[in-house]
Amino acid sequence: MSEISNVRVLALVGSLRTASVNRQIAELAAAVAPDGVSVTVFDGLGQMPFYNEDIDTPDGVPGSVVALRQAAAKADAALVVTPEYNGTIPAVIKNAIDWLSRPFGDGALKGKPLAVIGGSVGRYGGVWAHDETRKSFGIAGARVIDAIKLSVPFGSLAGAAPADSSELSANVRDVIGKLVAEVG
């Protein structure tokens, strides 16, 4: 097998709270990624305005959105790590999808492999949000890898931090390995 070098994965986290478990899972992904793979958590999702076609013009795009689009353009693949809110995608991720879906047919993640994982307190670990995020990012133009699945019910962590769970670490490492294998 050829050695991996310089693969950049952009991680988008669907929870803005400081102690977010999903953010910790994204950071775990960065920690367990193999040599030659960098996973960078994008920090600006909370600063972006709601998608608005009136400001999605060459002169009007806010700096926070330019930053997201540039980070996506530089990435070889994307990893979404999100909880479920009220049975579906948190607004912060849906807003990112909408901004990344434009220019129509030519968004910055167009054709790039993208995986969706994450966790929630519910017994199915947020699987509704994960399925719908896959659907929506696929419509937005990313190459969603449907076979990569990891929906973590937080009860299964027994109160431990994600980084302290060897099972979760192994599963996240597997996710990154499969995602990177899709980078062509």
Ligand SMILES: Cc1cc2nc3c(=O)[nH]c(=O)nc-3n(C[C@H](O)[C@H](O)[C@H](O)COP(=O)(O)O)c2cc1C
């Ligand atoms: C507005 C809101 C809606 C939520 N809806 C759901 C839900 O539908 N299903 C679920 O399993 N958990 C739900 N939760 C609980 C989240 O799973 C929990 O807050 C989780 O810790 C969020 O992830 P985080 O630690 O990354 O912030 C909801 C939480 C909030 C704040």
